[in-house]
Amino acid sequence: AQSVAQPEDQVNVAEGNPLTVKCTYSVSGNPYLFWYVQYPNRGLQFLLKYITGDNLVKGSYGFEAEFNKSQTSFHLKKPSALVSDSALYFCAVRDGDSGAGSYQLTFGKGTKLSVIP
């Protein structure tokens, strides 16, 4: 079984400050990890993913995430938050060793990010 935990329902940060949205995961094989963002009345938008290679992954809109295998974490970060970053953020995981026949992408419950002007 695979699972994702986003321990914070809400994160508040001042504009211009660095932001972190936390994610931890559990899979039996190699993790494929994803971050998505959802703005009000919109679907989810893909931000970035970790499949293999460099532990620091860079994505859209200046976001990055660091894969930490020992801590089973994949925290989303941005050096300087913008008010327009305010949205709902979802972490997701898939077992990369599950092979063909398994299509489950497991999402966390989401973290609401509010950037305060």
Next chain:
Amino acid sequence: ETGVTQTPRHLVMGMTNKKSLKCEQHLGHNAMYWYKQSAKKPLELMFVYSLEERVENNSVPSRFSPECPNSSHLFLHLHTLQPEDSALYLCASSQDAGTSYEQYFGPGTRLTVT
């Protein structure tokens, strides 16, 4: 925009009605998905289609019936729904099902069952 469109954006239906949700992707992808998003719950995967063949059905009640006539279109037929089925229904597509490909989501259909 992500290249995935959904219609209608909002739908209110009674428990005895029959309606359909439509999804279209313009990305040339081979896989399409239906998800249910309810408040304060993780996204629930409902169905997966790969090359127009249903490859996953996550114990979804039979009152939800998917259809994939070609790789660009996906439907979700609804009948005799329950109030607890009220949610945001999201369609997504990816280059291929599973593996490392990210999914691209449509804006969703907000369904209210009265």
